[in-house]
Amino acid sequence: MSRSADNGIERTEFSLPEEAKTPSPLSPSPELSAGQVPGDSDVEGSLRPKTLEEFIGQRKVRAQLDLVLGGARARGVSPDHVLLAGPPGLGKTTMAMIIAQELGTSLRMTSGPALERAGDLAAMLSNLMEGDVLFIDEIHRIARPAEEMLYMAMEDFRVDVIVGKGPGATSIPIEIAPFTLVGATTRAGMLTGPLRDRFGFTAQMEFYDVADLTEVVTRTAGILDVDITPEAAREVASRSRGTPRIANRLLRRVRDFADVNTAGEVTLAVAREALVVFDVDDLGLDRLDRGVLDALVRGHGGGPVGVSTLALAVGEEPSTVEEVCEPYLVRAGMIARTPRGRVATARAWRHMGLTAPPEAPGE
Numbered sequence: 001m002s003r004s005a006d007n008g009i010e011r012t013e014f015s016l017p018e019e020a021k022t023p024s025p026l027s028p029s030p031e032l033s034a035g036q037v038p039g040d041s042d043v044e045g046s047l048r049p050k051t052l053e054e055f056i057g058q059r060k061v062r063a064q065l066d067l068v069l070g071g072a073r074a075r076g077v078s079p080d081h082v083l084l085a086g087p088p089g090l091g092k093t094t095m096a097m098i099i100a101q102e103l104g105t106s107l108r109m110t111s112g113p114a115l116e117r118a119g120d121l122a123a124m125l126s127n128l129m130e131g132d133v134l135f136i137d138e139i140h141r142i143a144r145p146a147e148e149m150l151y152m153a154m155e156d157f158r159v160d161v162i163v164g165k166g167p168g169a170t171s172i173p174i175e176i177a178p179f180t181l182v183g184a185t186t187r188a189g190m191l192t193g194p195l196r197d198r199f200g201f202t203a204q205m206e207f208y209d210v211a212d213l214t215e216v217v218t219r220t221a222g223i224l225d226v227d228i229t230p231e232a233a234r235e236v237a238s239r240s241r242g243t244p245r246i247a248n249r250l251l252r253r254v255r256d257f258a259d260v261n262t263a264g265e266v267t268l269a270v271a272r273e274a275l276v277v278f279d280v281d282d283l284g285l286d287r288l289d290r291g292v293l294d295a296l297v298r299g300h301g302g303g304p305v306g307v308s309t310l311a312l313a314v315g316e317e318p319s320t321v322e323e324v325c326e327p328y329l330v331r332a333g334m335i336a337r338t339p340r341g342r343v344a345t346a347r348a349w350r351h352m353g354l355t356a357p358p359e360a361p362g363e
């Protein structure tokens, strides 16, 4: 059956997180933020791996998904609903596309903030065909009424649409074709219990190690026709904060630098020089990361300090600090989360060129 491109679903667009729209003085240049920025989608599309096989890293998630999808295929049914959780730029959207691709079905995309009213979701659900994958990005930002409708759809493949208001309102049940919901979230903790419980499988995406990111950089260089030495690829990878989106962007900036300043080949020296120009330090931290560390260390004696105080100090939304900066700073052993707030580790003090006080955690 052919599907009309006019049912409104294909055209649903992702909305950018607020923080991407309002740069603060400390905001990293867009190249360096893990979040998606305007203009990304064109390039990212061409760089996305298309199959589970092609997907680099995330071995555990891949193996688990392989079983979930394989099992469903063997039984000839739609697989359980899948939740993809993890920081920005690790491949959640890519993975959602791969899931549909591996199942040989079509993918319908929307995002939590776009589903403001239950009616928006009802329209989308009733357009699904059997076996379709419905991808809801930023699912933790879905509005309450839509979320409640989603519970029922996920469990019983049916929704009740309320028509009218007050005592005269009636509820009309609508059947929905069996589908697979793939939700993506950078804040799994913000999902309500009932919603989380309805996912049969949660894939926790982790930061990539340098070896995997080197593979990502090398693969992207091949696609973009960038001449890069293995050492330079590794250098870019090691400064990408465990994030393929950043690796791909840094590679593009390094290529720009090489195109302008050298014969074109990206050597280790060229890569290093370019990364300095783009304000990426040797750990891959950008201006915003360093701003947060600076506020913590110099401004608040190493903490403990609340995330909203830190956000205020760097002129960002608390959610940006929490979702974009903090996960990697924690993983890099720079910040510890304690019940009383964020604390700088000895490593953070040293990274900021200071001597750590004895009470700083770490070592």
Ligand SMILES: Nc1ncnc2c1ncn2[C@@H]1O[C@H](COP(=O)(O)OP(=O)(O)OP(=O)(O)O)[C@@H](O)[C@H]1O
Pocket (backbone or CB within 6 Å): 034, 035, 036, 043, 044, 045, 047, 048, 049, 054, 055, 056, 057, 087, 088, 089, 090, 091, 092, 093, 094, 095, 137, 184, 186, 216, 244, 245, 248
């Ligand atoms: N495993 C991977 N191998 C190669 N490239 C990858 C991999 N994972 C992600 N990428 C690349 O990184 C970029 C960002 O990935 P993606 O958009 O899937 O991230 P995301 O987790 O959905 O981010 P967000 O939370 O901001 O929506 C894409 O260009 C994609 O090609």
Ligand SMILES: [Mg+2]
Pocket (backbone or CB within 6 Å): 092, 093, 094, 137, 184
């Ligand atoms: Mg995404």
